[in-house]
Amino acid sequence: MKIALIATCMLLLGTLAPALADEYTGTWTLEHSSQPGSVQLGLRYQKITATGNSEWDESRSVAWTDLHGITNADLDSNGEQKSFSVGRDAGTFQAQGSLSHGHGAGTWTFAPSASFGEQLRRRGIGSPSSLQQFEFAMSGFQLSTLDQLLASGFQRPSIADLVSMMEHGVSDRYIQEMRGLGLRPNSAQTLIKMRDHGVGSSFATAVMKAFPGTSVDTLIELRDHGVGTSYMQEIARLGLRVSADDLIRLRDHGVSSSFIERMRSHGYTHLSVDELIRLRDSGF
Secondary structure: OHHHHHHHHHHHHHHHHHHOOOOOEEEEEEEEOOOOOEEEEEEEEEEEEOOEEEEEEEEEEEEHHHEEOOOHHHHOOEEEEEEEEEEEOOEEEEEEEEEEOOEEEEEEEEEEOOOHHHHHHHOOOOOOOHHHHHHHHHOOOOHHHHHHHHHOOOOOOOHHHHHHHHHOOOOHHHHHHHHHOOOOOOOHHHHHHHHHOOOOHHHHHHHHHHOOOOOHHHHHHHHHOOOOHHHHHHHHHOOOOOOHHHHHHHHHOOOOHHHHHHHHHOOOOOOOHHHHHHHHHOOO
16 A cells, blocks of 8 residues: 555656756855845856756845845845845845855855746737746746736737847836837837837937837937947037938948038038038048
8 A cells, every 4th residue: 555655746746846946046246336225136046957058147226125034234244144034026046155345256056936827818919938937037028018918909929039038138117118119019029129229219219209119110220320429429419410310321421520510611511411411432
């Protein structure tokens, strides 16, 4: 009877084994952040397998309120051993290690949230794999990000889309800033492309102020052609009336503010965009 029971238990364990979550562990670092009320948290994960290495380094400024069981005073202690947790929507990082004079280091173990997959399914996204849920946690994904996207008529993203967005720095704050400027990128790939091409908040704000109604595609094109806020300000300072497309053309042909000033010093004070480009192309 006992042998049968043991055999049954082994059979059950063998059946359940594939469903058990993979274990993810790694190392952490902690130090003071320049942002008030925040701390710089680094999480590092590395796994060496027969097929290659998997590595992830994540360092960001996080609010002290996101860390449980640790305080600013603890970080400034003299060699104190401490355990604390970092809670995220996809799960919790259970950390332990030492703190000393504004710096800390140790190890962590990831505990996935049992309800996270259900939260995604309720939103029509599907269930993440063990690895994907870990990636959501490492990148700091928030369900509120997904809620904002869906509420704005965003194309329903896949789990892979969401993971990619977090990896490329598309956060709640970024989405809010773009919406505040009247921009409505409607897909994950568009948001990722904006971030990858350097369409940040300050740049987008400057462009939208100078050229209201600018499209997402034009913002990306401006950045791709090397038009930054400083170049826009230099051209504006000279009183040259231009469009966004004009800025791209001027930049492509090497028309700088110093070139315009040099032409003006020779008496060419009212040159059009086309005339400036022709002069520059002619070697002036």
